[in-house]
Amino acid sequence: MKLILKRVVCIVLFFAAANVMLASGTNDGSKLWFTNFSLPADYNGHEFSSVVISEYSPTFEIIQNEFISSLNQLFTQNTKSNSKTSAGSICIGTLQNDFIANSIQPEILKNAGSDGFIIKYLADDDITIIAANTDNGCLYGTYHFLRLLCTNPQALNDLIVENPAYKRRILNHWDNLDGTVERGYAGRSIWLWDDLPEKLNPRIIDYARANASIGINGTVLNNVNASPAILKEEYLQKVKVVADVLRPYGIQVYLSVNFSSPKILGGLPDSDPLKPEVKDWWNNKVAEIYQLIPDFGGFVVKANSEGQPGPQDYGRTHADGANMLADALNPYKGIVMWRAFVYNPSGDDRAKQAYNEFKPLDGKFRNNVMIQVKNGPVDFQPREPISPLFGAMEHTTLIPELQITKEYLGFSDHWAYLGTLFQEFLQTDTYQKGRNTTVSRVTNGDVFNDSITGIAGVSNIGQDINWCGSHSAQANWYVFGRLAWNPDLPAKTIAEEWLEQTFSHNTTFIKEMGRVMMESREAVVNYMTPLGLHHLMGWSHHYGPEPWCEIPGARPDWLPTYYHKADSYGIGFNRSSTGSNAVEQYAEPLKTMFDDPQLCPEKFLLWFHHLPWDYTMSNGRELWDELCYKYSEGVTQAKRFRETWNSMEKFVDERQFKETSDKLDTQVKEAIWWRDACLLYFQTFSKREIPAELDEPVHQLDELKKLKFDLKHHN
Structure with a gap:
């Protein structure tokens, strides 16, 4: 072995006896899922003594630093008497390394692309190989190796082949x-635009590391409701500084752009996408960007939605607008992510509008255009059916858009693990091309063989010391990255992974809090919007219940009454064939299933049907009673989560425990608020009693209607 190792460029040594100074004090959440970076108590594997790195680049320098820091920390603080006495080695690199090329089957990496990797243990030589086609692949392999050391070290004895499902995450x-x-609940922006380009927020490096550790390889720096100023030369210089820092971590930078930028910034008469002078303006602006940022990813565009300008202002289509930008970006391999979140104040069903506008344009977009579609047809509700666009556009690449920040699920105050929501969405069968055409498969290239694929998540990151506004909210950033890499990973596995790396290896803790996490989103659905109800939240801020909300002059589709349609007969939005006929947009058998209340999954019942208060549910209860039970169940679940957490005090840091306890107290209080507000209001229509075996409301409806929410306390 020594003769082969002499061929390498660099050998970095580690010693378990090294004196490593670790940060002391309480855990404030700033280290994210690196907080409990330690070996499991029963670890009996290798104490690695050397890492062989055969190449040099800024990315490999990061890899080297990760190994120096991580292995010294792990094996200085966690050396076990039952550990192996042998000191294994790690060899990491690409196929340019002769030893790696001779030790693995190179064809394994043929389909790994630029981000995939393999991890292989050579038992005879006591060497673990991490190999990839690129520097970035080696970086992802490094983080995966370190994650397994801390959570599932026995897996490192097997051949591991990883390749991300989506190319752009x-x-x-x-x-x-x-x-x-906007919709951020963890403080102000981490970019600190006013300090750039002279001064960089050092947390951006930590941000890059966190993203790379879970496989995220792109970031859109600014709001989809974009200011044209982001394209000014002074801001592009700021963007360049951020891009330069993120690049070694494999992260490309993207920008949201305002469609009227040629008119506003360029002084043109308008921004008509078919006019040569408008095309020239965009061509020149794109060339300017790539001169500064050679690996710039492309643009996100919100057009002709909620007052944003777009091609329809000039009688053009979404395809006309997107293709103009795509043509400007194409020479540089950039992409356009054109959002399908469009709706107008019409008398038709808002849930149908994205499909109605984009389905007729299928096949008319350039190959480097991706239509960015929210998971559901309305707007990031606690639960929605999938958008019917998924699978319906066979000749256009779609990029799913998920919301990590919990705009409608209690902000950062409520513990709501979104892994179950994301997984439910990604694994839903669209049936557009027969069985097993799930959302993940129709968007990751498996079904339609798209040349570009991607998935997007609306960030929940801010300047708060714990990044996300609460310790529990960090899990949603984490699970988005892990599912973007592999949509088939069980949400439960990811939850337990996160718990171990964030809090404790204790098996009781992992089991009990894993159960809480897996139930938490369903609890929020129960005490907010059960049985397919949706959009019952407060006006503008979207926090707390206001099912009664009526604003003079407001658009009907911004008000809860538009969606629940409660009256003396019953409740729910009729989207069946006798109503708005939104069911027609789904493939069979979904269309028939959603159209018939007897076949419709009860979790979507009131999404698709307006039913009488005495409608008989599958369990024999009447609809009104079932609503009461669901709301009460949500409150009971929230109380149980708090009790479970309170019993975990001995396993977690004092600060983590106290701050999470406070959040759970808030969640219980507000679950009761939601239950009482919704049931008391809907009771004015049903005229029915709450079942005697359930807790009575503790509020009065008139009292709840007077509550005003102070948004500034939640930013």
Whole structure:
């Protein structure tokens, strides 16, 4: 072995006896899922003594630093008497390394692309190989290796082959240039635009590391409601500084752009996408960007939605607008992510509008255009059926958009693990091309063989010391990255992975809190919007219940009454063939299933049907009673989560425990608020009693209607 190892460029040594100074004090959440970076108590594997790195680049320098820091920390603080006495080695690199090329089957890496990797243990030589086609692949392999050391070290004895399902795994920051964050509940923007380009927020390096560790390889720096100023030369210089820092971590930078930029910034009469002078303006602007940022990813565009300008202002189509930008980006391999979140104040069903506008344009977009579609047809509700666009556009690449920040699920106050929501969405069968055409398969290239694929998540990151506004909210950033890499990973496995790396290896803790996490989103659905109800939240801020909300002059589709349609007969939005006929947009058998209340899954019942209060549910209860039971169940679940957490105090840091306890107290209080507000209000229509065996409301409806929410306390 020594003769072969002499061929390498660099050998970095580690010694278990090294004196490593570790940070002391309470855990404030700033280290994210690196907080409990330690070996499991029963670890009996290798104490690695050397890492062989055969290549040099800024990315390999990061890899080297990760190994120096991580292995010294792990094996200085966690050396066990039952550990092997042998000191294994790690060899990491690409196929340019002769030893790696001779030790693995190179064909394994043929389909790994630029980000995939393999991990292989050579038992005879006591060497673990981490190999990839690129520097970035080696970086992802490094983080996966370290994650397994801390959570599932026995897996390192097997051949591991990893290749991400989506080529582009992107965070969307809704950050404004003034430092505010739209729908952000963790403080102000981390970019600190006013300090750039002279001064960089050092947390951006930690941000890059966190993203790379879970496979995220792209970030959109600014709000989809974009200010044209982001394309000014002074801001592009700021973007360049951020891009330069993120690049070694494999992260590309993207920008949201305002469609009217040629008119606003360029002084043109308009921004008609078919006019040569408008095309020239965009061509020149794109060339300017790539001169500064050679690996720039491309643009996100929100057009002709909620007052944003777009091609329809000039009688053009979404395809006309997207293709103009795509043509400008194409020479540089950039892409356009054109959002399908469009709706107008019409009398038709808002849930149908994205499909109605985009389905007729299928096949008319350039190959480097991706239509970015929210998971559901309305707007990031606690539960929605999938958008019917998924699978319906066979000749256009779609990029799913998920919301990591919990705009409608209690902000950062409520513990709501979104892994179950994301997995439910990704594994839903669209039936557009027969069985097993799940959302993940129709968007990751398995079904339609798209040349570009991607998935986007609306970030929940801000300047708060714990990054996400609460310790529990960090899990949603984490699970988005892990599912973007592999949509088939069980949400439960990811939850337990996160718990181990964030809090404790204790098996009781993992089991009990894993159960809480897996139930948490369903609890929020129960005490907020059960049985397919949706959009019952407060006006503008979207926090707390206001099912009664009526604003003079407001658009009907911004008000809860538009969606629940409660009356003396019953409740629910009729989207069946006798109503808005939104069911027609789904493939069979979904269309028939959703159209018939007897076949419709009860979790979507009131999404698709307006039913009488005495409608008989599958369990024999009447609809009104079932609503009461669901709301009460949500409150009971929230109380149980708090009790479970309180019993875990001995396993977690004092600060983590106290801050999470406070959040759970808030969640219980507000679950009761939601239950009482919704049931008391709907009771004015049903005229029915709450079942005697359930807890009575503790509030009065008139009292609840007077409550005003102070948004500034939740930013």
